[in-house]
Amino acid sequence: MTIDTAADPVAEPRRRFPGVRSEGTGSRGSRVLGLVTLAGMAALLLFGLVLSPQDPGPNEMGQTVRIMYMHVPVAIIAFLAFGVTAVGSIMYLWKRSEFWDLTAAASAEIGVFLTAATLATGMIWGKFAWGTWWVWDARLTTTALLLVLFLGYLAVRRLPGPPEQRSKRAAIAGLIAFVDVPIVHYSVDWWRSLHQPATVSRFDPQIDGLLLFSLMLGMVVFLLAYWWLMIHRFRVALMESRLEERGLDVALAARRAEAEATAPVAATPAGVRP
């Protein structure tokens, strides 16, 4: 027996999920944004590594100052990403809309990645500036705790359960983690100030000219990169959620088709067959 694919109940839901484009997560807008971001990255490399001078300031950071054009923007965007997660969590609890839930999820994932990048670049810089990979500096310690806090949030997101329950649980877990951030900050700050009179100023605040421009360019470029990642991560999350909704339907249809195919044989008692 041949199966008519047009009427196949299994094949039908595969065709198109509402709200999700079958050709991928890209759209014209996101492609333009992606190209602009790439061009910005190229410009940042040019300004950061070639055009901007080495640090003339009293800190004698020399060439190592160049890592600042990545480190500082990435750190600030990471904090922004966690802020977006907190806003998304609050808005989800208020509006109960999938949009805010997925926004919070996508932003937290990107935030965790950016925080890890912040720590990595900070440690590389510290190795050259301070001669050690790690010091128990207030900002480093706070950032490390922030990373673990939001890794926990991502773990909560992956817990099993009905979608509504998972979203609510994640929103509350996100807020529990987020309200901890200022407490962590103050405790670590006070803790470190007990042992050393003042934290070493990471970067000379009186930077100007090409250095400042490169830093600002870095901010803009990494903001664009965050935005681009958000668009795609959000759309992937939306597709996953649609697929999951359809997943049960597909499985049911498959079982039903299976049952229909085997039913006449099973229903006929052996030996009575004509």
Add this chain to the structure above:
Amino acid sequence: MLHDALLVAGKDLRLEARSRVTTNLVAPFAVMVLLLFAFALDDADVLVSATPGLFWVTVLFAALLAIQRAFSVESADGTRDALRLSGLDPAGVFLGKAGAIVVQLLALELLLGCGVALLYGATLGGPVLLVATALVATVGVAAAGSLYGVLAAGLRIGATLLPLLLLPVVAPVLIAATQAFIAAAQGVPGEGWRWFGLLAVFALIYITFGIFAFESLLEES
């Protein structure tokens, strides 16, 4: 709300008095951790200077067990549904659960306090600051722990998940309580009361959070 809290706390403590899980399992575990620290550090002077930190790390480990226990008794036999159907105020349930954990942890801290005094030879000073710090720090840990406890309860990986969720959140409690104990031991209580303030803020924030958010967590998880 307070009446419901007392009911739930009473129930949990009665359950504890009959099953004796804290006294028979958690307390020996905590003492064992004290011994492990002594083996690991292997130096009497280091042990004495590190006593406040080791004390609070041990309390946090024991708190993980106590919190897990407090919520695993609810996930068995569908008692969680019974709790929801009982008509008790969810905020009261939260306060009751956290309150019972506080009572158990305070008893444990008393035991551990004797333990570090006897085993490590630590001298404890500034009794008012010590007791006040222990009280607010324990309330903070129990409040944050109850929120994550109910969230992770009944899940197969709950036992693995709880430490990852709770320990980073209570890291400020470890720092602040340790510093307050050090300040008390060094006889500079002024410094210690600042840490006490931070602990109080932590406890207040998570109690408030729990009072408002516990209903959603209890309903859904």
